[in-house]
Amino acid sequence: MKILLTGANGQLGQSLTTILPNGPDFYWIRTDIQDLDISNLEAINRYLTINQADAIVNCAAYTAVDRAEEEPELASQVNTIGPANLANAAFSRQIPLIHISTDYVFPGTGHQPYRESDPTGTNTVYGRTKLEGEEAVRETGGRSVIIRTSWLYSEFGHNFVRTMLRLGQERDSIGVVNDQRGCPTYAADLAQAVIRVLKEFVSKPEWPSKPIVYHFCNSGEATWYDMAAEVMHVAGLPCAVIPVSSDEYPQKAKRPAFSVMDNSLFSKTFNFEIAYWKESLTRCLRNLI
Numbered sequence: 001m002k003i004l005l006t007g008a009n010g011q012l013g014q015s016l017t018t019i020l021p022n023g024p025d026f027y028w029i030r031t032d033i034q035d036l037d038i039s040n041l042e043a044i045n046r047y048l049t050i051n052q053a054d055a056i057v058n059c060a061a062y063t064a065v066d067r068a069e070e071e072p073e074l075a076s077q078v079n080t081i082g083p084a085n086l087a088n089a090a091f092s093r094q095i096p097l098i099h100i101s102t103d104y105v106f107p108g109t110g111h112q113p114y115r116e117s118d119p120t121g122t123n124t125v126y127g128r129t130k131l132e133g134e135e136a137v138r139e140t141g142g143r144s145v146i147i148r149t150s151w152l153y154s155e156f157g158h159n160f161v162r163t164m165l166r167l168g169q170e171r172d173s174i175g176v177v178n179d180q181r182g183c184p185t186y187a188a189d190l191a192q193a194v195i196r197v198l199k200e201f202v203s204k205p206e207w208p209s210k211p212i213v214y215h216f217c218n219s220g221e222a223t224w225y226d227m228a229a230e231v232m233h234v235a236g237l238p239c240a241v242i243p244v245s246s247d248e249y250p251q252k253a254k255r256p257a258f259s260v261m262d263n264s265l266f267s268k269t270f271n272f273e274i275a276y277w278k279e280s281l282t283r284c285l286r287n288l289i
């Protein structure tokens with residue numbers, strides 16, 4: 001299976017190609033914005049004509065949640081037009097697409113873990129553009145799988161865990177928000193989930209008959225404070241973590257207070273055991289320290 005991978009230099013893109021290097025069964029055609037801009041349909045079609053992929057995995061996104069408030073047009077080009085283009089190109093070639101979405105599509109005002117069928121709704125530009133990207137993939141039809149994930153971290157790029165490790169080495173104490181709850185997700189675990197779905201495409205050539213949505217995040221739930229405290233604990237850093245409220249840490253885009261997602265449908269459908277967030281965080285930290 002030759003897979004066109006977009007956003008290959010991002011956290012998930014790098015995790016995928018590290019976990020599953022090119023071999024006889026799977027071969028990644030790695031692209032990022034400098035090779036293939038997903039907001040350009042003509043470029044995608046040209047690229048696919050030359051490279052003849054059997055599937056597409058879209059890891060490309062505009063992920064700067066606060067900056068998106070000031071650059072809605074650019075965020076929309078990448079998060080809405082991009083997936084629409086990829087879905088269109090996949091549909092016309094009858095090849096499957098995996099598209100990654102986010103917990104930000106939910107209003108974040110609930111108290112029960114969000115299920116795939118729960119109503120969406122969002123106040124942020126990032127959330128709106130990602131939701132419109134999902135809708136475009138759904139409306140196009142074809143063999144598409146949308147995976148919503150949350151609070152992604154990895155050994156690569158900028159992320160909360162790497163920031164906490166750095167600050168934990170530089171400071172004696174740090175204030176971290178304790179009134180937002182979500183599911184931390186190790187990109188390596190998400191990468192395994194994506195690979196599982198790719199294998200399903202191979203073993204079931206007609207599946208899925210129409211676009212389908214799954215939630216994939218590590219099990220359990222946490223606040224950013226819980227996560228920071230766990231980073232300091234596992235890394236053995238003597239930095240005190242002090243709980244603060246979102247009001248004390250104002251950000252341009254209002255963060256959802258509750259964005260915990262229910263990952264049981266993915267786990268049941270694919271017979272896939274999903275690790276508890278602290279266990280995955282420890283695995284990632286072992287590679288970082």
Ligand SMILES: NC(=O)c1ccc[n+]([C@@H]2O[C@H](COP(=O)([O-])OP(=O)(O)OC[C@H]3O[C@@H](n4cnc5c(N)ncnc54)[C@H](OP(=O)(O)O)[C@@H]3O)[C@@H](O)[C@H]2O)c1
Pocket residue numbers: 006007008009010011012013032033034036037038039058059060061062063077078082100101102103130148149150151152153157
């Ligand atoms: N990070 C999170 O906490 C989080 C949480 C929930 C869901 N997600 C979703 O998970 C997916 C993977 O996230 P991630 O953290 O791996 O993202 P990431 O590290 O920000 O990587 C995204 C990649 O896409 C590239 N890109 C931007 N615009 C592009 C374009 N027009 N064409 C092609 N490539 C483009 C980026 O390049 P530049 O760096 O040069 O812009 C970057 O290399 C995304 O769909 C994201 O929305 C992420």
